[in-house]
Amino acid sequence: MKNRTQIWKILAFLGAVLFLSDTIYAQQWTSDSHSEYKRDTLPFSQRFIHRLGVEGRAGYIFQTSPFLEYSNHQYKAMKNAYAGHLKYSFQLRPHTVADQAYIGAYQGIGVGYFNFGNPEELGNPLAVYLFQGGRIAQFSPRISLNYEWNFGASFGWKPYDEYDNPENQIIGSKVNAYLNVNLYLKWALSPKFDLMIGTTGSHFSNGNTQYPNSGLNTVDCKVGLVYNFNRRADELAQSWQRPIVPPFPRHVSYDLTLFGSWRKKAVAHEGSSGQVPAPGTYNVFGFSFAPMYNFGYKFRAGVALDGVYDHSANMKESYEEENGFYTPPAKKQMALGLSARGEFVMPYFTVGIGLGANVLHGGGDMKSFYQILALKIDVTRNSYLHIGYNLREFHEPNYLMLGIGYRFNNKRPKLF
Structure with missing residues (x-):
């Protein structure tokens, strides 16, 4: 039920x-x-x-x-x-x-x-x-x-x-x-x-x-x-007169996205090559600011500045802690990265990918090459819902990216 x-x-x-x-x-x-x-x-x-x-x-x-x-x-x-x-x-x-x-x-x-x-x-x-x-x-x-x-x-x-x-x-x-x-x-x-x-x-x-x-x-x-x-x-029927699509005004737009989620964390187990799950659920918060060049009706690309705070980052097993796991200070759990972005733009939805690396970070888990797959759902002409996922090294699950965003300087003609 x-x-x-x-x-x-x-x-x-x-x-x-x-x-x-x-x-x-x-x-x-x-x-x-x-x-x-x-x-x-x-x-x-x-x-x-x-x-x-x-x-x-x-x-x-x-x-x-x-x-x-x-x-x-x-x-x-x-x-x-x-x-x-x-x-x-x-x-x-x-x-x-x-x-x-x-x-x-x-x-x-x-x-x-x-x-x-x-x-x-x-x-x-x-x-x-x-x-x-x-x-x-x-x-x-x-x-x-x-x-x-x-x-x-x-x-x-x-x-x-x-x-x-x-x-x-x-x-x-x-x-x-x-x-x-x-x-x-x-x-x-x-x-x-x-x-x-x-x-x-x-x-x-x-x-x-x-x-x-x-x-x-x-x-x-x-x-x-x-x-x-x-x-x-x-x-x-076959159309012998194809409608003329208006010329697209190429321009740079700016996407600002704020996101958050929760995650589980597995850490290395001392004395073995395996991992053990850390107790509890850990918060993730972040943002992305992406200047994007709009090439046409269906494609835009650019470079994004990505910031993230992951409360599970750089945790490790420690018998000195009450719960058996050590959580480092916040500066070890934050990072700023740069990523190349490409987006396929259609009515109501935009599907995007990103490939990036953290350039300012606290080391350990935050020293990573990351990948992003995201779906943006238009709410108004310039605002959108954001549903994304972040991977590390193309195979290691990282965290969800659930948020909202706003697009500045949007000059895309609306045809429907």
């Missing part, structure tokens, strides 16, 4: 983010400095193609742990993964300026049910997520190659428990992040129906907020059918 309530709350939140974002965009457009570019002023119900899709996936679970290979109550490998999805989305209308600039982008909310063949030790989780996709190549008016990403939360896992579920060394919490990318062919069967066939990759983990955190990874084949409520027959 608790999981069901959480799912409905997240569905309501994600729906509000998508639809209030569009409403605020429309209100702000009347005073926007780029009013020479006429956007579509039709109501939301008519401005986009509204779609409802169902999707089935069958795939393989990567054997990354003895638990998945044989060390489970079934005494056999868990290799097969199955999932069913129900998805609502809204898509830019074909043959419009926005469609040309943003490669037929669509976005929406999905629900997925997963079966990994071991409900007793893993559970059959249910995921609620945002997703977005677009066109990579158009082979004919009816056939195209497309991409899509999914990002959300999954509920209903059976996590590790020292007594009740000791073999499950990969999932440490009842709620885990769900990430998915997929590549597929879309065939428009009629003005109402689309058939989709492709491949996907998924990852489930808790972002280092609970131990264990190895996570679960799958690769799948997918087949789906989409119903388009209000797509017209002429929107599937």
Whole structure:
């Protein structure tokens, strides 16, 4: 019952983010400095193609742990993964300026049910997520190659428990992040129906907020059918007059992001090569200031100044401390770094990556080469929610980056 309530709350939140974002965009457009570019002023119900899709996936679970290979109550490998999805989305209308600039982008909310063949030790989780996709190549008016990403939360896992579920060394919490990318062919069967066939990759983990955190990874084949409520027959026909996309005003914008999160920490165990988890949960706070050069409608890049305070940094095992672990002073847990950033910009969402290194730090854990994967969700024209993850040395989980941000000097024309 608790999981069901959480799912409905997240569905309501994600729906509000998508639809209030569009409403605020429309209100702000009347005073926007780029009013020479006429956007579509039709109501939301008519401005986009509204779609409802169902999707089935069958795939393989990567054997990354003895638990998945044989060390489970079934005494056999868990290799097969199955999932069913129900998805609502809204898509830019074909043959419009926005469609040309943003490669037929669509976005929406999905629900997925997963079966990994071991409900007793893993559970059959249910995921609620945002997703977005677009066109990579158009082979004919009816056939195209497309991409899509999914990002959300999954509920209903059976996590590790020292007594009740000791073999499950990969999932440490009842709620885990769900990430998915997929590549597929879309065939428009009629003005109402689309058939989709492709491949996907998924990852489930808790972002280092609970131990264990190895996570679960799958690769799948997918087949789906989409119903388009209000797509017209002429929107599937070949267009001989391509709309002219307004020239993009190249410029430098400035993103200021503030974030925070919590994490678990494992430290080296004296006298062995292993690690032991430190007790408790530790706070992380940080900021990023990123001047970004906007090359066009879909891409910007720049360099960011990154600051972080990680209360778990440079902890070590110590028998002299009451809890068995030594926590260093704050100056050993703070760092300033520089990172190269690149962002793929689409309606409502921006996906970014960063590669950086700390240049001012307290040594130890803070002397690191780090990587960032982030999703920015537009709230207004210039403000956004930030959901990101920080890795060390490309493989070591570090911390979540949950925050808010504001974009200064944003001169991007709005086409939808």
